[in-house]
Amino acid sequence: MLGTLGLFGGLFAGWWLLLWWGLPISFQKMSPTAMLLTHLAPPVIFGMAWRIWQRVRESRLVQAQTAGQEAAEADRQAQREAARQQHYAALAERQIKVLCRGVWAQALPVKDVPAWLEEMPGGAYWTALGRDEVATDAESTEQVQQALQQLLSDVYSAAPGAAWLPHYFEANPELEGREQLEMLKQAQLQAIANQSFEESSPNPEPRFFPGSGALMSRVQQLFQQDPSLPGMVIYAADAPLLTRGMLEDEWDEPGPEQGSMDKWRGMPGYAAAAMIFLRDNLPVPEPASTQEASQDAYTPYWEKQQHYGDERWGRVPLQWQDTLAQLPVLAELRLAEQAIIEQKQLLPMARQIHTLFDNALVNAGLRDYPFSSEDKDEAKDQAGSILWLVHNSGDVDVGATRLAAVSTALQQYAVPLNPIDDASNSIREWGDVGSARSVLQTVIAVVHSARLSAPTVLIEFDRRGETEHFSVAMIKPQEQSA
Secondary structure: OHHHHHHHHHHHHHHHHHHHHHOOOOHHHOOHHHHHHHHHHHHHHHHHHHHHHHHHHHHHHHHHHHHHHHHHHHHHHHHHHHHHHHHHHHHHHHOOEEEEEEEEEEEOOOOOOOHHHHHOOOOEEEEEOOHHHOOOOOOHHHHHHHHHHHHHHHHHHHOHHHHHOOEEEOOOOOOOHHHHHHHHHHHHHHHHHOOOOHHHOOOOOOEEOOOOOOHHHHHHHHHHHOOOOOEEEEEEEEOHHHHHOOOOOOOOOOOHHHHHHHHHHOOEOOEEEEEEEEOOOOOOOOOHHHHHHHOOOOOOOOOOOOOOOOHHHOOOOHHHHHHHHOOOOOEEEEOOEEEEOOOOOHHHHHHHHHHHHHHHHHHOOOOOOOOOHHHOOHHHOOHHHOOEEEEOOOOHHHHHHHHHHHHHHHHOOOOOOOOOOOEEEHHHHHOEOHHHHHHHHHHHHHHHHHHHOOOEEEEEEEEEOOEEEEEEEEEEOHHHOO
């Protein structure tokens, strides 16, 4: 109000001064109305024009400010949405699954055969060996080759198409590489000879399983590095029993040095294990009649062209693709979380395992990991559905701290399992199986997940050189896909 009065007061004063003293105007010749309009109209018009211009300018400033705020808000929303998409894209990459389509194992139990072997699910094959079935007087390499031959024969009998999948063997660091590859090739050739592949016999090309650490992470890396890979066979075999010796009687006691080693690694054991992994987007195999119709009945087999169908099946011949496609999905393996054991005391180790367990739950889709509190979904927190634990913490005398740390981490997420009664300690059940430990432990976890139709947590302790590592991974039945 005061601003308006000041504006018009200034305009009138300035205009009248200019009118009376600055402009050569004769007022004697003007009518009273013209004189009044001359004195009043210009200041009023100027004042109104000024006010209108101010209003327009203020309106434009408000519009510009509003547009700026809207643009800034839109930019913030775009950045937030981009961050959200990046978050969930990273989460989806963490939650990539690997499908296990079959497991085979032959192992010598330390004492009694575990009771859970009586509940083997379909697609899992386990042979518990007796001590009299292991030739302790044979060479270690020869015995391992025979075990691999029998193992691969069992695999090819159940799924003949697996003979054309790439084979990756968990290398034994104590043996020379070329010697192992030759042993693997001979074992595979003998296993192939036991089958009826006729003219389409595969050409063995065994390879070492690359990388180190948790098995599922290494399998996932192989699938990512070679998108044309339809699947693979992961297998391992070792016989510390033949290199470290076996006690003659159950009442015998090992020497002090071996006794200490046995408590951490287990009694010398003997095991061979294999797993089949397939991509989850493989096409349905073409009917075998498609190939038969394209071949003349009188064409010699050496002139027939091998038909492979869809290229996503790789080198697996069409007539054997269905043997792989029909394999049941035993479990989904999720990416593992790994770390170096920094301190061996209970509380520091429990904190480390808790962190790894937390991330492993996210990888398995058993714990919600929202972008913001608005996206929180309590129904996704399913740590309570875990029903079994597989680990190699060691014998009771030395592994109590490890097992207590594991139990503490599980309790913090209210996992309803007893780490002793609802667990498989591979050290106590199967002993030291050398380089086959990781594959055998993973097979055990897959079996438990499939037989219970519930997630299983797999915790592996491993020494590499001077450092000790451990990893936490989740194995889930397919029915609980996230």
